[in-house]
Amino acid sequence: MRLSRFLLPILKENPKEAEIVSHRLMLRAGMMRQEAAGIYAWLPLGFRVLKKIEQIVREEQDRAGAIELLMPTLQLADLWRESGRYDAYGPEMLRIADRHKRELLYGPTNEEMITEIFRSYVKSYKGLPLNLYHIQWKFRDEQRPRFGVMRGREFLMKDAYSFDLDEAGARRSYNKMFVAYLRTFARMGLKAIPMRAETGPIGGDLSHEFIVLAETGESGVFCDREVLNLPVPGADTDYDGDLTPIIKQWTSVYAATEDVHDAARFEREVPEDRRVNTRGIEVGQIFYFGTKYSDSMKALVAGPDGVEVPIHGGSYGVGVSRLVGAIIEACHDDAGIKWPEAVAPFRVAILNLKQGASETDAACEQLYRELTAKGADVLYDDTDQRPGGKFATADLIGIPWQVMIGPRGLAEGKVELKQRGDGSREMLSLADVVVRLTAPH
Ligand code: ATP
Numbered sequence: 001m002r003l004s005r006f007l008l009p010i011l012k013e014n015p016k017e018a019e020i021v022s023h024r025l026m027l028r029a030g031m032m033r034q035e036a037a038g039i040y041a042w043l044p045l046g047f048r049v050l051k052k053i054e055q056i057v058r059e060e061q062d063r064a065g066a067i068e069l070l071m072p073t074l075q076l077a078d079l080w081r082e083s084g085r086y087d088a089y090g091p092e093m094l095r096i097a098d099r100h101k102r103e104l105l106y107g108p109t110n111e112e113m114i115t116e117i118f119r120s121y122v123k124s125y126k127g128l129p130l131n132l133y134h135i136q137w138k139f140r141d142e143q144r145p146r147f148g149v150m151r152g153r154e155f156l157m158k159d160a161y162s163f164d165l166d167e168a169g170a171r172r173s174y175n176k177m178f179v180a181y182l183r184t185f186a187r188m189g190l191k192a193i194p195m196r197a198e199t200g201p202i203g204g205d206l207s208h209e210f211i212v213l214a215e216t217g218e219s220g221v222f223c224d225r226e227v228l229n230l231p232v233p234g235a236d237t238d239y240d241g242d243l244t245p246i247i248k249q250w251t252s253v254y255a256a257t258e259d260v261h262d263a264a265r266f267e268r269e270v271p272e273d274r275r276v277n278t279r280g281i282e283v284g285q286i287f288y289f290g291t292k293y294s295d296s297m298k299a300l301v302a303g304p305d306g307v308e309v310p311i312h313g314g315s316y317g318v319g320v321s322r323l324v325g326a327i328i329e330a331c332h333d334d335a336g337i338k339w340p341e342a343v344a345p346f347r348v349a350i351l352n353l354k355q356g357a358s359e360t361d362a363a364c365e366q367l368y369r370e371l372t373a374k375g376a377d378v379l380y381d382d383t384d385q386r387p388g389g390k391f392a393t394a395d396l397i398g399i400p401w402q403v404m405i406g407p408r409g410l411a412e413g414k415v416e417l418k419q420r421g422d423g424s425r426e427m428l429s430l431a432d433v434v435v436r437l438t439a440p441h
């Protein structure tokens with residue numbers, strides 16, 4: 001992508017409305033634009049990050065055996081009357097009427113709809129276990145939308161729903177999602193800690209929130225520092241095998257949200273120098289809720305003995321759009337964002353330090369062509385900004401690899417390669433830059 005032809009509306013000043021660093025940086029880097037309170041347009045740079053996060057979430061759901069579908073944003077009120085949640089949900093639900101005065105709502109979550117789909121097609125235990133997910137926009141009319149995409153009203157969520165014959169099966173499904181979540185967040189460069197959590201209005205008795213530690217987070221949390229050092233399961237994890245050793249390892253170290261925190265146990269189990277009491281950002285949550293929806297909505301399957309029983313369910317959410325902000329909270333410095341490579345909007349930036357000079361233009365064009373041909377995501381800053389402005393832009397928008405091409409280096413056949421993450425710099429030939437940036441990573 002040539003920056004001169006891209007839409008990147010960088011802000012020079014800090015926007016006053018932004019209270020936390022991720023919100024500030026997303027606005028300054030031209031990633032998104034507020035269209036109404038808690039409702040955002042994703043500008044090209046932000047949209048690229050959102051898509052990368054979404055794709056990692058998808059790949060790990062698929063790896064764990066969940067199956068993707070897509071449900072609509074609008075749902076019939078009558079469906080929610082079946083579960084009793086239409087009235088219970090309260091003012092967070094956006095209620096809409098169509099031209100026939102039929103009552104609809106913009107889905108804040110999808111337990112009812114997925115249960116309705118499930119019960120229409122699956123009648124026997126032979127169709128189990130099943131885990132269906134989608135990645136779709138949700139609407140919750142939050143009382144205090146704030147912090148940009150972290151607490152929006154319209155936001156992108158991955159929500160998965162598992163169906164099992166009994167509690168033992170449901171726990172196996174729960175464990176698969178637990179492991180998938182460990183992998184998902186680690187691939188994005190995040191340490192997201194599974195913490196015991198309250199089950200809230202969804203009900204049930206087993207839940208974990210996945211929390212990224214950050215002072216700006218909205219949840220109070222308590223944990224043993226050791227939990228930060230636990231190993232994340234590899235890509236070769238056998239999801240059909242026994243996952244309980246992994247779950248045991250992760251749940252035997254103390255980690256709880258303040259809602260379910262047990263101070264006595266915390267002090268008993270965690271040595272004083274390992275006690276962490278801080279705040280965190282909830283990037284995902286998993287629930288086992290038993291037969292809550294299958295009872296009220298009559299989602300029954302015939303067991304091996306022919307007797308019909310209500311299925312045991314779980315639901316598993318990831319805040320895809322919230323993650324964009326959460327990653328920035330975890331990865332930034334005074335100059336701007338420091339994207340982990342896996343979610344960076346572009347992996348490489350080429351900075352032409354003397355736009356219009358024939359040697360620098362030719363070298364930049366050549367590198368741009370070669371890298372692009374080899375499949376690298378490259379942003380070529382071919383604008384007529386001064387070098388200082390180009391450095392600032394590349395750092396602000398957080399491009400992991402930056403290649404600076406100027407007349408002084410070129411006179412010696414060299415360009416400068418900078419890593420945004422640690423600020424390290426090297427002088428290399430163009431050919432070596434290509435090798436370095438196209439090596440398997
Ligand atoms: P919170 O406690 O932050 O309000 P929640 O527990 O109500 O969230 P869930 O129903 O568990 O949310 O939704 C799954 C995920 O969706 C959450 O873990 C979070 O990452 C994300 N999410 C929830 N509400 C919002 C929101 N208003 N804006 C952005 N992301 C959200």
Ligand code: MG
Nearest residue numbers: 209282284285
């Ligand atoms: Mg939650």
